[in-house]
Amino acid sequence: MKKKVLFPISMLIFLLFTLFLNRESATAVEPYKINFGETISVKSDGTYEHVDIEGIKSKKIKVRIEITNVCAYNYDGNRIDAAIEIRYGAALDKQQYVKSGGVLIFTDYFEEDDETLEFYTDDANSYSLDLKITKICDAKLTISCRKSITMKDTGFKIVYPKVYYGDEDVTDCADYKVKASKKNLVDIDASKSSIDGYFYLSGNEKAGKCKITVTAKYMGQSCSTSFVLKLKSTLKKNLYVLGDLYSYNTRSNTFKMYLTNRSKKQIKIYSKGAVALDDDYYSFDRNVKLSKNRKTIKIKSGECKAISWKVIGRTTWYDVEDFEIHFKCKYKGKVSWLSVQGETVYIWKKKKWKKLS
Numbered sequence: 062m063k064k065k066v067l068f069p070i071s072m073l074i075f076l077l078f079t080l081f082l083n084r085e086s087a088t089a090v091e092p093y094k095i096n097f098g099e100t101i102s103v104k105s106d107g108t109y110e111h112v113d114i115e116g117i118k119s120k121k122i123k124v125r126i127e128i129t130n131v132c133a134y135n136y137d138g139n140r141i142d143a144a145i146e147i148r149y150g151a152a153l154d155k156q157q158y159v160k161s162g163g164v165l166i167f168t169d170y171f172e173e174d175d176e177t178l179e180f181y182t183d184d185a186n187s188y189s190l191d192l193k194i195t196k197i198c199d200a201k202l203t204i205s206c207r208k209s210i211t212m213k214d215t216g217f218k219i220v221y222p223k224v225y226y227g228d229e230d231v232t233d234c235a236d237y238k239v240k241a242s243k244k245n246l247v248d249i250d251a252s253k254s255s256i257d258g259y260f261y262l263s264g265n266e267k268a269g270k271c272k273i274t275v276t277a278k279y280m281g282q283s284c285s286t287s288f289v290l291k292l293k294s295t296l297k298k299n300l301y302v303l304g305d306l307y308s309y310n311t312r313s314n315t316f317k318m319y320l321t322n323r324s325k326k327q328i329k330i331y332s333k334g335a336v337a338l339d340d341d342y343y344s345f346d347r348n349v350k351l352s353k354n355r356k357t358i359k360i361k362s363g364e365c366k367a368i369s370w371k372v373i374g375r376t377t378w379y380d381v382e383d384f385e386i387h388f389k390c391k392y393k394g395k396v397s398w399l400s401v402q403g404e405t406v407y408i409w410k411k412k413k414w415k416k417l418s
Contacts (some may be wrong), residue, residue: 093192097124100193103179108183120280121172121227123199126165127193133161135186143184153179170200170227194376200227202235202282206275214246214264214292215323221259222286224277230380232258234277243271244356246292247300266321266363268294296325298364300392300408303365303418304401309381314372315352316386318401323418328392330358334389335379337377345378349386 064408093112097100105108114124133143140161147157147165153210159165182188206222224235239251246269251260261271274287303321309316316337322328332351341346351358352369360366370386378384385402398409399417407414 063112066322074327078175083208095192095194097196099409100191101263102130102188102189102191103180104189105180106187108185109179109181111177111179112180112192114171116196117171117173117176121229123168123170123200125195125197127195128159128165128190129193130187130191131159131161131163131165132190133182133188136186137163139339141185143188145188145190146181148179148181148225149177153177156352159190161185166399168197170229171334188206197227202226202231202277202279202284204275204277204284204286206286207288209289209291210261210273211265211293213263213295214268215295217263219259219261220273220355221324222275222277224279226279226282231279235277238276238278239272239407241271241290241343242274243269246350247273247290249251249273255410262290266295266323266365268292269298284349298325300324300328300390300395302390302399302406304399304406306381306386306401309377309379309384311376312378316366316372316381316384318371319365319371319388320360320368320401322360322362324392325362327362328360328390328391330360330368331389331391331396332356333389335386337370337372337384339378340383340385342378345383347377348373 071318090290092116093101093103093110095112103112129145131145133141133145135141143161145159147159149169149171155169157167164412165311178192189335202224204222204224207220210218210220212218222232222237223230224232237251237260239249241247242250246265248265249264252262255256270289272287273290274285276283276285301323303323304318306316306318308317309315320330328335330351332355335349337347339347349370349372352371358366358368382403385400387398387400389396390399400409401408406417408417
């Protein structure tokens with residue numbers, strides 16, 4: 062008889078316990094929900110609660126969060142001082158805190174994958190608060206860069222723009238385009254900008270001023286900024302020549318070189334008296350002259366010219382690296398002897414050769 066009475070009682074206890082667990086589970090699973098511009102009251106009988114934000118349809122938005130009327134209670138239902146932690150973000154890795162009786166107002170960015178706010182405390186048995194969320198705007202792409210750059214017209218600079226999508230640094234992910242208002246002043250290399258986050262500016266040996274415009278693209282948005290680039294002249298008051306003796310052609314029997322005039326005035330190159338000298342053997346030395354029977358070549362300030370020296374007589378040793386060519390150069394009324402060997406230019410001064418460039 063006792064067994065028959067105990068069995069229904071046990072079943073009743075089991076069913077009540079199951080209903081209690083299901084109620085607790087349903088309470089834990091069903092979160093609060095809030096729409097933009099709405100204010101809701103959040104009440105928790107435990108240490109944890111969470112709220113889902115409705116209506117986040119864009120990739121990223123900026124919102125304002127207001128938490129007011131914060132109250133915390135102990136086991137006896139009395140109000141106490143306690144801190145409530147608010148967690149949010151894609152990995153719930155962002156935190157804010159508000160104390161009982163306090164107010165918390167802050168702005169931040171939310172994305173499609175982080176539309177949840179979690180509330181947690183280990184200082185109280187239960188708590189309540191009012192929550193309001195307001196959408197401010199969709200996230201915008203912005204870019205920051207140097208306001209101005211001054212560099213030598215023969216130098217180069219590395220520029221590091223910063224690109225933000227809302228509050229997120231997306232510099233390494235954005236695509237770049239860079240252009241100059243005066244292309245003849247500067248060369249731009251942005252080939253690695255989307256990988257390394259920078260681009261190069263190289264002077265074209267011309268002084269002046271231009272505007273550099275940087276455009277970034279990311280997540281279907283684009284933004285631009287610009288800065289002023291000033292290129293300072295590196296032309297010298299005295300004679301200053303850059304040179305490169307780079308080839309000798311046995312068929313045409315000519316040497317070829319580049320000469321760049323980095324002096325502030327024009328220079329004149331003379332054909333008469335020029336020679337090609339081998340470093341090791343006198344037997345390969347030759348007299349040379351400017352090709353096409355030219356007597357002189359004028360090179361303007363800042364100008365670069367390719368010059369051919371015709372060997373007078375038979376061909377000589379084929380290896381141009383063993384040769385140096387001596388010739389006369391006139392600058393500001395004064396004639397000097399110059400020597401070009403490889404990429405180095407020398408000037409004859411005080412009975413010896415001095416390195417010019």
